[in-house]
Amino acid sequence: MKVRSITEGDTEVLVPIPVEGANFAPSAAPVFYNPVMEMNRDISVAATSAFVKRMEPDPEKTITYVDALSASGIRGLRIANETGIHTTLNDWSEEACDLIQQNIDNLEIGHNTIASHKNANVLLHEKHFNIVDLDPFGTPAPFLAAAARSVINLLEVTATDTAPLCGAHLNSGIRKYAAIPFNNEYHSEMGVRILLGRIARELSLQDKAMNPLLTHATRHYVRTYLEMKKGAKQADKMLKNMGFIVHCPACGNREAIYGLAAHIEEKCGRCGEKNMLGGPMWLGKIHSPDFCSETIAELEARNCGTKQLAIKMLELCRDELDIPMFYDQHLICKKLGVSASAIETVIQELRNRGFKASRTHFSGISFKTDADISDIEIIIADLR
Template sequence: MSATGLRALRYAQELENVGCVVANDMDPTAAEAIERNKAYNALCSPDKAEAISRVIPHNEDVRMVCMKHEKMFDVVDLDPYGTPSTLLDSAVTSVKEGGLLLVTATDMAVLCGNNAEVAWAKYQSYPLRAKYCHEMAVRTLLAAVENAAIKHRRHIVPVISLSIDFYIRVFVRVYTSPLQMKQTPSKLSYVFQCVGCDAHELQAVGRQQTKGNVTKYQPGVGPVVPQRCSSCGWHYNMGGPIWSDPIHDKTWVTNVKSELERNKDAYPGYGKVHALLTMASEELLDVPLHYDLHAMGGTLKATPPSFWLFKSAVMNAGYRVSGSHSNPLAIKTDAPVDVLWDILRCWVKEHPVKPQSSPTPGEAILAKEPTVIANWTRRTEAQSKAQKDGVARFPQNPTADWGPKRRAGKYREEELEAKRRKEEEED
C-alpha cells in the first residue's frame, strides 16, 4: 500500500521523535521503488539522512506485518486501492492504546450505493442512494472499523472523518474498554429514507438505560417511521447500520486548524486542507446526515430560497442549522423534516409553481397547509464564520479532469516504458 513510499519518507522527515516507519507494499516493484526513493532522498537531503534511515521497506501482506511486528504501532495508516475492509481486523489490534488509526477507502461507487450488495459483503452495511451518500459512506466506514475493534474488546473515537474528492479518509483513536464495547449498538443506527421526498429518519440499533449504578443494554425502539411517509405518502427504503455518533472531535479539529494557520507557509496544500478543517469545525456534530436544499426544491418543482434565507428561517423557528464538508448544498439541522417542508410551503405560497399534471411527492407535500409559518428575517448567525471571513470552503480542483489514476498494473519497468512510448506515438 505504500507504493513509492513518499508518504512514509515524509513521515520520517517531518515528524519528531519517530523510532521507525514501516513502509509496506505487496507488489515487489513497489518495494523496490521505496528502496530507490529512500536512497534518492538520502542523497538529496544529507541533513535528513538519519531520519530517512528510519524508513523500513517491506514486501509482504500488511496483515502479516501487523501481526509479526514486535511492538504495537503508535500510528497505522491504511491506504489501499479500493476497500480496506479485509485489513481492519489486523489494523485495530496492532495500534497502541490510544494510538491513531488512519483508514482510506476509494471504492466510492460501492459505498455510495451503486453496488449495495457488494457494500453489504465488504462492510456489513447497506448504503442508500441519496444526496447524503458521501457522508453515509464515511459513517459506513466508521461502523466497519468499530465492528472490527469490538471483536477484540476495543472501540474507536473518531477525531476527524472526511469525504475528499474521490475517496473518504477517517482518523480514529483506538482504545481497549469492555464497557465501551457494550455501548457500540447505541452508536450505530439504521436509516429509513423516503423514496418520494428523501425525508430520512434514524433508528438506533441499541440503547442503554442507567439507574443509579446499574446500566442495562437493550434493543433499539422502533419503528421510528410509519409504513408510508407522512409528508408525501411514498414508502421507505432501509439502509445501514451506520455510525451515528459524532464523526469529528471539535477540539482536535480546532487545534489542528490553529496549528495549520500558524504555519501557513509550510503547507503547499494549505487552501484545500484549511477549507476541509473549516467546514468540519462548523458542522453540527450530533446531527447525522443532511438534506440538500436544491433537491428539496426540485421535489416541489420550485426554485428554493437562498441558503442564507432558508437557514435563517430554520433558526427563527428555534432550531440549529449548519452546512457539511461533504456537500456544498447541504443543510444539516436538528429540525424535524416537517418543519423544513413547512418553511418551503410558505416559500411556494409567495413564489407559486405550476400545477403538476400527475401525482408526485411534491404535489402531496404542497397539498398540506403549513403549521409552522416561516419567519424570513435574515440572521447573521445563519452565515458561517468562514463565509463572514471570506474563507474558501469548497476550493476548485487544481486541474481539469481531476480524479484518480488507473490502478497500478503488474508491468515491469521496461514493459511499462514500452507501453508509454506506444501510446505517445499513437497520439
C-alpha cells in the same frame, strides 16, 4: 522503472513515471503514485502531527507509525520526514520497496524509517503500532481486522471504493461492509457512516473502541482518523452509536434508529408510502471540533501545496452539526417548485425559528439541521 523528482510539503521524493497518456491510472506504472491525493496527504501529515502532540511525551517510548500499503511511499515518507516519528513503510511489491528504500536513503531518514516487504495483514498481525494508516487502492475491508488488532492509539483509514459505500454498486457494498446503503441525495455521508460502522464492529472484536476525530468525504474517497480506547466497556459504549436510517423516498422524511436490532414501521408516518431501511451504520459523531482546529493550526504552520483548500474543508468539518444525514436544498426546492435561496440564508432562517443548522463539508448546496422535513419545507417555501 523510470522515475522523476517531485516535492510535496517539505519532502522531495522520486515517483514513478506512468506510461505516456495513461493519466496516472494504477496500471500505468509499476508502482502507484496518485498526485490527485495531495490534499489527503497534506491533511494526513497535519492530523498525525496534531495527534502526536496530544500524546503524553515519554522519552523512554518511541511513537511508531505504519503505512501498511505504501505503494510509492510518498505518504509515509512525508510522515517520517515532516513529523520525525518512527515510520514503517510496507508494501507487497518488491519494486515499491526498492523505490521506498531509495527515497529513504536520499532523504537521509534511515534512523527513523524502515522499508518493509510483507503482506500488510501479516505485518499488522505480527506487530503493534501506535498509529496504523490504511490507504489501499479500493476498499480497506480486507485489512480492517488486522489493523484493529495492531493499532494502539490512532487508526487512519482511506476508502476509495465510494460506489459500493454509497449504494451505486449495492451488492458489492453489502459484501464488503455488511450493510445496506442508500444511493440517494445524502449518499456521501451514508458512505462515511457505513465505513465507520464496519470499523467499529472490527474494533469491538478486539475489545477496543473508537473516538472519531476527523472524517471527510472528498471527491472520490473517504478518509477518517480514529482515536483508540481500550476495554470491553468502552467497546460496549461505542456500539450504542450503531444503528439504522429509516428513509421515505417519496417525501424525504428520515429518522435515525439506534441499536443493532431495529424495528421500523413499514409505511412512512408522514405520507404513508413505504419506508426504506439503511444500515447498520455509525450514527455517532464523525468529528472532534477541537482536533479539527488543531489540524488546521498544523496546516497553517506547514508548507503544504493544498493548504487553503484543506483548511476551508476542515473548517466546514469543524463547524457542521453532529446530526446524521444532511439535506439537499436543491432537491427540496425542485419538489416545492421554488427557486433556491443562498444556503446561508436558509441556515440563518432555520436558526431564527429555533432550530440548529449548519453548512456541511459534504456538499455546498446542502445543510444539516435538527428540523424535520415538514418544517424545512415550510421555511424554504417562505423564502421564495
